Amino acid sequence: MTNKGKKILVILAAFLVLVSVMMLIAPKHNYFAVINNVVEVKNGVAAPNKFKMPLTVNTAGNYTFTADWWRETDIPGFVTGLIVTDESGKVYYNVTGGTLLSDSIPMKLEKGKYTFSFETLGSHEAFEKYAGEHFKDSDMGDIDKDYFHDGTWEMKYKVSINQYMKGAYAIGMAGGTVFGILLIALVVVLSRKENAPAKRYDERQVAAQGKAYKYGFITMSVCLVTLVLSLTMKISIPAETGLLIMLCFLCGGAVTVTNLIWDDAYFRMDENRPMWIVFFSLLSVLNLGIGISQIVRHEIISEGVLTLRGSMNLICGVFMTYILAVILIKSIKDRNED
Amino acid sequence: MKNLKLKAARASFDMSQQDLADKVGVSRQTINAIEKGDYNPTINLCIAICKVLDKTLDELFWEA
Missing domain, CATH: 2.60.120.380 (Jelly Rolls)
Known part of the structure; x- marks a missing residue:
């Protein structure tokens, strides 16, 4: 592990200890x-x-x-x-x-x-x-x-x-964000191959990214316009509006990611793919686990409506699993072609 | 259109796609795409490939 990776790991561990202590002293009534x-x-x-x-x-x-x-x-x-x-x-x-x-x-x-x-x-x-x-x-x-x-x-x-704890919500949000950033920074540092070239993406990958982002943006726009029209025409959809908006973003994201992976423009040149596959697998399992437990506890639907809070983990889990599936299919295709 | 001249020049140096990619600073998939004719490289990349394979632009990329 590089020095940068070790530093991030130490910061992450210190942060987890700090969060654990705060949770112990936080009010629970x-x-x-x-x-x-x-x-x-x-x-x-x-x-x-x-x-x-x-x-x-x-x-x-x-x-x-x-x-x-x-x-x-x-x-x-x-x-x-x-x-x-x-x-x-x-x-x-x-x-x-x-x-x-x-x-x-x-x-x-x-x-x-x-x-x-x-x-x-x-x-x-x-x-x-x-x-x-x-x-x-x-x-x-x-x-x-x-x-x-x-x-x-x-x-x-x-x-x-x-x-009531003053600023608890802001502290929680900030803590979650910092934890996410540290975790991603750690995975990014760990996933860098040794003696990697200075450039992260080559010219073909940059061009492919432009195309992928364009298709993702078009897909998201079409989904959002469809949603706005549905809401304007008062078409009843048994899901919260926030959830539907999130699904529009995820549809755009899915199209972007699929194009990026298919054109070999998702991973950087210096990247260790297995590391990311392990990271995505963990995120998938974690989100799907929480999502399934929410289904079992009937938290996913409230008043006959699919809720954003109840279904967010399940949807993120499905999205991560989809990314993993595309990576695996692309790997199999490349292997057959080689 | 497939670039067989590039593939042949690379093979003559007994280089894999990954070796050539590492030398010119691109991904293996990009060299593969150029050889398959799926991607038209910029002039800078063409020159970098020519230098590594000791060929001229005409020899590798000119279609008569």
């Missing part, structure tokens, strides 16, 4: 509950009208409340109001929405029982009455009268109280 309700609205009256969910906080500290009854399709024709109170009746969090995913600001909570009180509002009048009782005029949003209509909806209400 999170409380959550889920309730499934079939809500029927008939003549502007929703049933069940009210229901409650208790959650107990075992350790005092700074927390945020999360309310989630988000859905992209089959939007309910009623609005749900949520109020979180402690045992003395003090209101901590107050929110309404037909479909909602919302976090409160961080607040100090004492040890004790907190009640999540839901109210379903089947008409504009009921909504106005509720808003008038629970919101100041300045905080009160309005909902169009046409929003409310009769029907039956299977609702899934998820609530949680999460211990």
Whole structure:
């Protein structure tokens, strides 16, 4: 291993130790509950009208409340109001929405029982009455009268109280990014052959890359235009929009990578292919493993819709496996030609 | 069109595609593509190949 490789390995190990220590000292007090309700609205009256969910906080500290009854399709024709109170009746969090995913600001909570009180509002009048009782005029949003209509909806209400750590999300994102960069840097350094030429790609490879990127860009553009048209024409696709956008990018990426591999312009001249094949295999197995576990735990679909968060690992695993398959097919083709 | 003259010149030096590729600073696949006629090299690469194989541009790349 080169000196550069050893340095990166040491930095990576130190980083992993630092992350492990941070995970040990990080707060872990999170409380959550889920309730499934079939809500029927008939003549502007929703049933069940009210229901409650208790959650107990075992350790005092700074927390945020999360309310989630988000859905992209089959939007309910009623609005749900949520109020979180402690045992003395003090209101901590107050929110309404037909479909909602919302976090409160961080607040100090004492040890004790907190009640999540839901109210379903089947008409504009009921909504106005509720808003008038629970919101100041300045905080009160309005909902169009046409929003409310009769029907039956299977609702899934998820609530949680999460211990708050200032900047935790940013630290997590930055940490993940740094880890990814270090890992790729290590693989790049390890995959360089000894006595490699100074040039990374020769002139034919650079020309082939231009062609591959062009085809990838065209494919991605066509996919995105198709997606935008589908959304504009309100064609129902049982997947989150974020996931569909990601699939468009991956389609473009798949076309680019296929062209690059097929024209021998993917790997640099000085590159050790087996090293990359091992790296891709590990990534494939890791992502497919997580993806399959998400399928088993029914996390991939929510409210009949394929979710981005639930299916990202599976899709990345399939993409990596596809790259591996193209590399192997190309290797077999080259061997037969030689 | 296949470049058999390049292939013959390389063989006369008992060089593999990889040997020639290493000497001119390109990948083996690029030499293979030139010999198969799948890729037209730039004048710089042609000159580099000619120097390694001790041939002129006409001898290796001119199609009469």
